[in-house]
Structure formats: structure tokens, C-alpha cells
Amino acid sequence: MDRSVGAAGLERRSLTGTRAAGPQDPFAGPPHSITGVKRRRVLQLLLAGGPPAVLAACRDAEAPTAPPPPAEPAPLPPPAAEPPEVAPFFKDTAPFIEHGGSLEARLEDMPGVITPNDLFFVRNNGGSLGIREEDWRLVIEGDAVEKGIAISYDGLRSLPSHSLTAYLECAGNHRAMFDRVQGRPAEGTQWGTGGIGNGVWRGARLADALELAGITPAAASVLLVGLDSEAPEEGFRRALPAEKALADVLLGYELNGEPLPRDHGFPVRALVPGWVGSSSIKWLGRIEVSSEPHWTRNNTSSYVLIGDSYPAEGRAMGRIATVQTIKSALALPWPAELGPGPHTLHGFAQSPEGRIDRVEWSDDGGATWNAARLTGIPTELSWRRFEFDWEPMTGSHTVMTRATDRTGGTQPESVPWNRKGYLFNQPLPHPIRVG
């Protein structure tokens, strides 16, 4: 059965952890059963025999007398027979602009608002992993769950399935524009406009998986850890506040009706709607639910806006990049060359805050703005396609577009520079030569 993921999310009062085990609850033992088994023993059992061994041990355990042991962060690999295959990419790289470990899409190749899997951009901090679904486990543990559990691929697929059309965009999409538009380059992969894709994702709700482990009201932070071993930090990872983790995050196993492609995290990735792409951990292997905030590379020195306009936050060197920003872009190469005569130009716009209600364009440097036509059905969190007729003179032009969402949020005239080049969303002055 298909339900759309609502932003309202789970109510806190349903998280008392005393829920009864149901038929769709493949790894839940009697409530509190695991507290009689030492955490280290659980990890040993998971490695040796997987979830069945843990459950068997839990059923034998005596009634708990001690409170759950405190969390000790311990990386737990899945019980794979051999390490996963690692490749720069599994997909054909020909349609993309290659930047080291990343494949930038070309918006002009997009057939519509849904990005086909073979045209979906890839951003890898290490390499792509080839994991066999039978080797995969998702471990959920930490001081804010009642019991550590491991979920198999079939176990996850037996949870209620939800589908969501949503864009996924790297925090550094448009980064090259700090150089091209502001004349001040930023560090990192020089993405133009193609560090983004829009897909139909299917998966289980993270909230349902966390409930299987008995997430407690003490939960403050949920750390998602990938199985990559080559990323700069062992296991590419990102912490989410518990509120976001319980609201609308999916554990995705399908993209556009197909099993998640290996480059996009097969067998299971997180999809964190509206947040920067780096939160959507691919090849997800472990989740740690903690009563304390998690500080990792990806919310202290990386994925942080560092610069004069962005004061430090907590242990972060600047403002932590969380929610994406509203943007629009023309589906044209940069710079573009067009033949003479009238043209219908098109592009895509997206906002994490609400559906796109208006896109305007200007070819006089922003002195006058004209309304573009919006096509297709407006959907929250999805790309909106826009188009307009343009009758340019022969010569060099600059065309800008500006999107507005239904909350009234729009693209700012200028974005303050930040060292790592995240969240550039001022209107792009697209250079176009006609003739």
C-alpha cells in the first residue's frame, strides 16, 4: 500500500517505545528483551549469525535489571562474505561532465521533470560500492533506542512502503558561479547547474525503522553512516536532528520504479527531503540514535558555510548547511550558442520550502522581469519546468531567471561568498550568443 510521506510526521507521543510487535515488525522481540543481552554480545551475534541469532539470544535472556548500557560509537560492518566491489562509477559516464569523483548532469539533456536514472548526477566522496542485497544489514543502535537491531533487505522491504517525488541537490550545486558571477572562486568541485536530479523515490520511512528499535523520547540526534571506507572520514556520515529524522526521511530502495542503482546507494540510501544532498547517505549501513548531538566532519568543517557573513555554530566553523535554497536554471550549456531567430527557452526551478508558483526572466540585467510559463503539475519538493518565448537580436546576451515559491520565498539578488561555495542561489546571468 502506498501512502505519501507527510511533512507532519510522527507524533512524539507515539514514541514511548512500548508498542507491541506486529506482523510487519520482522525483528522485534518482546518489549525490552534485548536489554538482557550485553551490547557487545549483540554485535558479536550480528556478525556471526545476523538478526536471527540476536533474537534467539534475546529470547533466552533474563528479564532486565539494569538500565540500557550507554552508547559507545562502534562502527559495525555488515556481515558480508567479502568486501563490496568499489568502482569510480558503475554507470556510463558519457552523458556527464566528469569532475574527479563526481558526474555533473547536463540540464539540456533532461527529457522532462523526472531525471532518468542514467542521467542522474553522481557525487561520490570515495567510490561507488557494489553491495549484494543478501550481504546488507542496517544496524540501528545508540543510547536513545531500547534495543540494538539489524534489519535485512527483506525486512526493510516488509515495512510499509512510501513514494515521494523529490529533488536531490548537492550543497555545492552552482558553486562555479562564485567564480563566474562574483569573480571570487570557492573551494571544491566546480559544479555548474547539474549537481541535481529529480526522482521518484520509494522506500520505508526512517521513522518506522527507528520505531522498530524502540526510539525513546530522549533521542536528540540521528547519525546516518554509509558503508564507504574510502571517503575522507570512514563511513560517509551525516547527523540529523531527531525531529527531521522522524518527519519525512525515507530509507529509499527504488528510484523511478527500479531498484536503486549502485551509484546511488544500492541497496538502500537515505533520502532527506529538502536538505543538502550530503545528508542523503548512500549505501546506508548504520544508524546511531543519540541523546546528545553528533559532531562529525560533515557538520563541523565540511558542509558548513564559512565566511564573514556566516558566524560559527556550536562546534562548526560556520553555519551548518542543512535545508537547500530556492533556485532556477536554464536548460542550456554555459555559455550557450543559439541560431538566429525566435527561441523557446526552458529550465527547471525548485525550492525546499514549497512548490514553485512563479518564475520570471530578464534579458536586460534585471531591469525588467517577465513571467515564464510553468508547465506540469505543481508538487512540493519536485522540479517545476518553466518556459518562455524569446526573440533576441543577433549578438551576445545574458538571460536571468528568478523563481518564487508559494511561501513567497524567492532568489536573493546576491549571495554572500562562502569559502566552500555552498548554496549559491542568486539569479544566474546565463551567457547566450545568438547568430
Ligand SMILES: Nc1nc2c(c(=O)[nH]1)N[C@H]1C(S)=C(S)[C@@H](COP(=O)(O)O)O[C@H]1N2
Ligand atoms: N555513503 C555516501 N553517501 C553519500 C555520498 C558519499 O560520498 N557517500 N555523497 C553525498 C553527496 S555530497 C551528495 S550530493 C549525494 C549525491 O547523491 P547521488 O550520487 O545519488 O546523486 O549523496 C550523498 N551521499
Ligand SMILES: [Mo]
Ligand atoms: Mo554533495
